[in-house]
Amino acid sequence: MYLERFFENLLMGYKNELKNRFIHVDYKGQSAIQSAKEPASKSQSGTIKMTLEEMAIIKVLQTEPSATQKRIAELTGKSERTIKRRTVEMQEKGLIHRENGKRNGRWEVLVKI
Numbered sequence: 001m002y003l004e005r006f007f008e009n010l011l012m013g014y015k016n017e018l019k020n021r022f023i024h025v026d027y028k029g030q031s032a033i034q035s036a037k038e039p040a041s042k043s044q045s046g047t048i049k050m051t052l053e054e055m056a057i058i059k060v061l062q063t064e065p066s067a068t069q070k071r072i073a074e075l076t077g078k079s080e081r082t083i084k085r086r087t088v089e090m091q092e093k094g095l096i097h098r099e100n101g102k103r104n105g106r107w108e109v110l111v112k113i
Contacts, residue, residue: 007059011075048111053078054090061096061107 005016050058056076060067064075069087073080090096097108 007056010056010077011059048095048113050093050095050111050113053082053086054095055113057083057086057090058095058109058111058113061109065106065108067107 005014008014009016053076057072060072060075064071067075069083070080072078072087073083076083078086087096087098091098095109095111097110098105099108100106
């Protein structure tokens with residue numbers, strides 16, 4: 001429920017009150033900061049390491065697989081350049097895949113969040 005409201009606030013501009021201020025997801029004492037070059041790897045419990053930006057992009061792509069990078073930028077509130085950089089990184093990590101080219105293509109999300 002908290003994550004749904006968080007993403008509604010982030011992606012749709014809603015102003016839901018978030019009462020639970022902390023999310024503890026599979027914390028093992030590692031740093032919460034992930035390098036952009038660090039591959040998406042699974043932890044011992046099988047969860048995938050990804051940033052909140054990556055989660056927001058994946059959420060958009062799940063609802064709009066044919067979204068352009070410009071549209072993704074609008075929905076996430078990030079710049080187009082940031083989205084271009086992140087989508088390339090996410091493809092390298094194996095989180096997403098582009099099918100059928102640049103113009104008429106669709107995004108395929110390869111992970112579940």
